Amino acid sequence: MTEDWRVMWEELGLDLAAHDDLLEVLGKSYREIYLEQENRPQGMGYFDFVMREVHGLRIKELLNEKKAGRKIIGSFCVFVPEEIVRAADATLVGLCSGAEFATEEVEKVLPRNTCALIKSAFGFKLGRVCPFIESADMIVGENTCDGKKKSYEILHQLVPNLYVMDLPQTKSQEGRRLLKAEYLHFKRAVEDLTGVGIDAQRLKKGIETVNRKRKAIQRLSSLRKADPAPISGLDALLANQVSFYDDPKRFADSVDKISNELEGRIAKGEGVFPKGTPRILLSGCPMAVPNWKLPWIIETSGGVIVGEESCVGERGMRNLTDARGSTEEELIEAIVDRYFQVDCAIFTPNPERLDHIREMFRAYDADGVIHYGLQFCQPYSIESMLVEKALEAENIPILRIETDYGMEDVGQLRTRVEAFLELLK
Numbered sequence: 449m450t451e452d453w454r455v456m457w458e459e460l461g462l463d464l465a466a467h468d469d470l471l472e473v474l475g476k477s478y479r480e481i482y483l484e485q486e487n488r489p490q491g492m493g494y495f496d497f498v499m500r501e502v503h504g505l506r507i508k509e510l511l512n513e514k515k516a517g518r519k520i521i522g523s524f525c526v527f528v529p530e531e532i533v534r535a536a537d538a539t540l541v542g543l544c545s546g547a548e549f550a551t552e553e554v555e556k557v558l559p560r561n562t563c564a565l566i567k568s569a570f571g572f573k574l575g576r577v578c579p580f581i582e583s584a585d586m587i588v589g590e591n592t593c594d595g596k597k598k599s600y601e602i603l604h605q606l607v608p609n610l611y612v613m614d615l616p617q618t619k620s621q622e623g624r625r626l627l628k629a630e631y632l633h634f635k636r637a638v639e640d641l642t643g644v645g646i647d648a649q650r651l652k653k654g655i656e657t658v659n660r661k662r663k664a665i666q667r668l669s670s671l672r673k674a675d676p677a678p679i680s681g682l683d684a685l686l687a688n689q690v691s692f693y694d695d696p697k698r699f700a701d702s703v704d705k706i707s708n709e710l711e712g713r714i715a716k717g718e719g720v721f722p723k724g725t726p727r728i729l730l731s732g733c734p735m736a737v738p739n740w741k742l743p744w745i746i747e748t749s750g751g752v753i754v755g756e757e758s759c760v761g762e763r764g765m766r767n768l769t770d771a772r773g774s775t776e777e778e779l780i781e782a783i784v785d786r787y788f789q790v791d792c793a794i795f796t797p798n799p800e801r802l803d804h805i806r807e808m809f810r811a812y813d814a815d816g817v818i819h820y821g822l823q824f825c826q827p828y829s830i831e832s833m834l835v836e837k838a839l840e841a842e843n844i845p846i847l848r849i850e851t852d853y854g855m856e857d858v859g860q861l862r863t864r865v866e867a868f869l870e871l872l873k
């Protein structure tokens with residue numbers, strides 16, 4: 449940290465000693481995993497800075513926004529429509545959930561066999577180490593998988609400002625109607641929180657802001673189709689992760705800068721790994737900061753990740769919201785249309801996701817798919833078997849990995865990944 453932020457953290461109610469421990473672990477893994485990569489684009493310097501300041505300067509900015517009367521809303525899922533939040537001049541931040549913390553405390557309130565992502569959200573709250581949670585005026589939980597929806601009943605006792613949003617589980621007309629009703633309800637809750645009436649003009653502006661961010665990531669993603677890959681999967685993942693915290697305009701400008709640089713690399717035939725390095729499509733559960741274990745293993749075992757079929761990746765970013773409508777009703781419809789395309793494994797059946805994996809495999813000229821499931825995540829673990837069968841039927845190599853946030857299985861995972869990459873050569 450470039451400045452002493454301790455007073456600010458103390459005022460937010462953080463446990464300073466525990467928070468120091470967290471920052472130390474985070475800093476160490478960032479140095480080992482990120483800064484040791486070779487030939488990184490210069491533009492990644494901005495993201496290194498963001499990560500260094502993620503609990504410092506960024507929190508200070510959010511607190512300044514609050515002082516100026518803006519509200520901060522925290523979310524755990526890409527189904528929370530940022531367009532509506534932006535339309536009310538509020539700021540949406542992702543609550544990371546990518547590291548184990550205060551596990552003992554968590555296991556007093558949640559069963560041990562709950563997925564690491566949910567446990568992590570609880571651990572950050574119970575351990576009082578997340579300045580984003582403590583800064584948020586409202587936290588949105590969404591009823592997606594059973595683990596999340598039941599755990600919100602308990603989280604509600606820890607965070608009084610929790611707003612729970614229902615979500616459909618089928619892509620039926622009834623499902624779409626439910627999503628629309630929930631988004632209208634959410635819009636009213638955001639209006640109540642902020643005191644801002646959201647009209648068509650505001651919605652349009654919100655949509656444009658969020659689309660701009662998505663377009664920047666889409667541009668970066670499409671450059672990863674080149675061989676040699678101009679950017680590592682780890683760095684591209686980081687850009688996706690930072691999209692959940694950063695100011696959207698500044699973020700989009702920074703990503704565009706990297707894309708300009710990558711275009712130069714592609715023109716010169718330069719890459720981060722030699723041409724012909726096995727190209728991996730990573731598919732499955734979202735990877736929140738600082739969950740970098742599997743990508744790090746893949747890219748230090750002779751592979752390069754060229755795309756993420758994930759909510760922290762293309763599933764979360766590939767669709768834009770149509771901003772052409774001129775009435776509130778048309779724009780809300782456009783938002784519902786956009787989010788209804790997200791092919792999360794909570795939907796049943798979920799054939800679009802399978803189509804999308806195949807489509808990405810071809811578009812990114814991948815050699816194999818690594819399916820990443822978090823232990824005890826039923827939606828993605830069960831779906832991974834269907835994905836495996838379908839891809840194998842088309843002779844697409846696939847490796848299914850199930851893991852958590854611990855580092856105990858690194859050796860074993862590395863052996864499996866190396867064997868898979870060997871097969872692809």
Ligand code: SF4
Nearest residue numbers: 525526527592759792
């Ligand atoms: S995987 Fe599903 S529940 Fe998780 S963030 Fe994505 S959409 Fe939300």
Ligand code: SF4
Nearest residue numbers: 563565593595822825
């Ligand atoms: S990883 Fe799976 S179990 Fe965990 S919150 Fe996401 S969908 Fe639910």
